[in-house]
Amino acid sequence: MIRFCDIVFSFIGLLLLLPVFIIVSLWIVIDNPGPVFYRQSRVGKDNRDFLLLKFRSMRIGADKMSLITVGDHDPRVTRAGFYIRKYKLDELPQLCNVLVGDMSLVGPRPEVRRYVDVYTPEQRRVLSVRPGITDYASIEYIDENTILAQAADPDKTYIEQIIPAKIALNMRYIEHQTLGEYFKIIFLTFANIIR
Numbered sequence: 001m002i003r004f005c006d007i008v009f010s011f012i013g014l015l016l017l018l019p020v021f022i023i024v025s026l027w028i029v030i031d032n033p034g035p036v037f038y039r040q041s042r043v044g045k046d047n048r049d050f051l052l053l054k055f056r057s058m059r060i061g062a063d064k065m066s067l068i069t070v071g072d073h074d075p076r077v078t079r080a081g082f083y084i085r086k087y088k089l090d091e092l093p094q095l096c097n098v099l100v101g102d103m104s105l106v107g108p109r110p111e112v113r114r115y116v117d118v119y120t121p122e123q124r125r126v127l128s129v130r131p132g133i134t135d136y137a138s139i140e141y142i143d144e145n146t147i148l149a150q151a152a153d154p155d156k157t158y159i160e161q162i163i164p165a166k167i168a169l170n171m172r173y174i175e176h177q178t179l180g181e182y183f184k185i186i187f188l189t190f191a192n193i194i195r
Helices: 002-016 018-031 080-085 094-100 123-128 135-138 144-149 153-175 181-195
Strands: 036-043 049-055 103-105 133-134
Touching: 002 049, 002 094, 002 103, 018 049, 018 080, 018 123, 036 135, 036 153, 049 080, 094 133, 123 153, 133 135, 133 181, 135 153, 144 153
Parallel strands: 103 133
Antiparallel strands: 036 049
């Protein structure tokens, strides 16, 4: 039933948000010429890699410097990208990932292979479900960039503190993967963005 909801909601979402896609695409190109979309290899269900789709919010080649964004004013982020990220508009193209089955609307956020490789056997349980656009960890760590900006070693902080905390939150959904929890997380996500 969750997969059915994913297909229906992602299809309707893509249709309704088409004007937003056009406006954001133009904004990106005008602000910083280059591709509108950014594709990055992430690890999905059953430890399989897939290409995650996002609106590009950084300068071209920015991912060669670091895989994590630090602070609200990371110099790699474009002017348009700052607002696109702030209002989570960069995540909208992932509705395409949901439609084709790489992702779900709700589930653990997919990580890059580098960070999945440091998971413990217990933490790898998050790979037993489809990754999602939103989850309890996304809601709880909406200010993750600020936390990392204050860390002496952002990469170490991410691996040793944030990943374990996020996975613990992911387990709440994995262990109670019901339609009720699915809609609850979607509602909490919208409420958090509006707030």
